[in-house]
Amino acid sequence: MRSSRAEKIKCRVLAAAALLFLTSHAAAQTASTPAAPPQVALCTACHGPNGNSQIPLTPSLAGQPKVFIENQLVLIREGLRDIPQMKGMLDTLKDPELVALANHFSAQTPAKPTGSINQEVFERGKALSAKMLCGSCHLPDYSGRQQMPRLAGQNEAFLAYSMKQFRDHAGLGRDTVMSASLFGLKDNDLADLAHFLANYK
Amino acid sequence: MKNRIALCGALIAVGLSQAIAQTAPPPPAWQQGRGTDQAASPLAPVAGKLTATPVSELPIDKLKLPAGFKAEVWSHGTPGVRAMARSESGKVYVGSRGLGRVYEISDNGKERTSRIVVDKLNQPAVAFHKGSLYVMAIDKVLRFDGIEQNPNVAPVDLTAKFNLPPEQHHNWKYIRFGPDGKLYVPFGAPCNICELPTQEYAQLRRYDADGSNMEVIGRGIRNTQGFDWHPVTQEIWFTDHGRDWLGDDTPADELNRMSKTGLNFGFPYCHANGIADPDVKKDKACEGVTLPVTTMGAHAAVMGLHFYTGNMFPAEYKNAMFIARKGSWNRTKKSGYDVVMVKANADGTNAQMTPFVTGFLDEKTDDFFGRPVYLMQMPDGALLLSDEQTGAIYRISYAKQ
The missing domain is CATH 1.10.760.10 (Cytochrome c-like domain)
Structure with a gap:
């Protein structure tokens, strides 16, 4: 439990750092780069490398269907799905940016489960x-x-x-x-x- | 006696299902009636889309219409758009699913802009009547008085007056004011197929505009999502969705005509052109049932119905019906995803259905590019067609070649 809380704090700090990085580098972004959308670092701070989460209550995004991610991002942004940890995170993002994030995470490879099986x-x-x-x-x-x-x-x-x-x-x-x-x-x-x-x- | 046995059977079934509720919960409404032969079926309701579709991704170039007709993008960027209503001054109000928004679309003659009037409602539909916008969700009725002059007007909550039943499934709304000034509201069956839990479902009602004087005008209506009044007879004609999980080609959706109030249109015992239900049985299932003017294809999802009264289209279209078919999910190969034109005699005989707008579906790949849902006639005689999947509205016009 303690380690999960420490993870959570770590992920919030990482997210904040990523947000800072984004803000300061926003001007340097070019529209033509087909690479990962700029917000990905912010997402993976909690949702894990490539969207494979290592925090128990934070879902993995890697390999999720594109429409599913798009729709959830919209529901969260519009306040129809209330997730305290996500509050405010998507406020400034427009639909095309959500679609780009959905494209990115749906294309990532989900990690194979490694937990012990009962x-x-x-x-x-x-x-x-x-x-x-x-x-x-x-x-x-x-x-x-x-x-x-x-x-x-x-x-x-x-x-x-x-x-x-x-x-x-x-x-x-x-x-x-x-x-x-x-x-x-x-x-x-x-x-x-x-x-x-x-x-x- | 037979009735008593059936009732007894039903009661036992209810008792049984309650007794085993812990281990075998009831299937969700859309899965009811799914037989063991369909257990491995991967068919499931098609995903709605909540993000705005960029203009460049709209399927406008794919659409095919008869010679002389043209479809163009009229507005876009309003995810989930469904039925439209137009105010006296030309504002267009649109309900939506998913995000539960009502949009107001303004037209300056060149381009359209939209704003959100209200959101977070449970699948709201709209109607405009005597200067007021009426918004009806599954569980709420709101009236926005003088909204054209006062965009931020606080709504009057009429919910309590309408006495809405609690079940949600198939109770998404389509509402219209009739020629009699009354508000017509459907209440769908809260299941795919079932004996009704209470008698307030599977019916079409009308109310006075303030919610008083409710009257049930038709029963046995599973899920109507579109109706209009015949321009000559003033009778109401409506579409109705057939049940699922009886196979790809049965039972068909319906186009019905209500020649008088109080008719029974068959649900849950009798479907389409007289098909007795194999799950919810009754002796002489189709006796006393008003059968459809025509069937409209199994699982096609018949939506908006509009009698064309404009002068822009050729004379043969006068008083003909345009019907949008949103498209199937409970079918191995997709069907519908189009707008058809139906001509019939005023008494409902000799109905003929022909394609009008196609191209939303690629039959070779089984991919679809949009889901046409509602039609609205503009003062110049052009038709607006809403596309729930892409959140766009197309304008269909005609010019002599």
């Missing part, structure tokens, strides 16, 4: 996922598509947290389809699913 929990999650038809929308390899996120290899704690959010807090900007899909599942069901998906290779 086989019993993993199997329970696998069976539940098959029963719940998660792979129907998120695809059988859980790589996601369009508006539906990649689940394979996502941080376990984030997956569990996120599913609870869907289950308990249906609302604006939150997908009612997903809320309905998780209706009635218990916390330990969600934990099983999260363990399976986070370790899915």
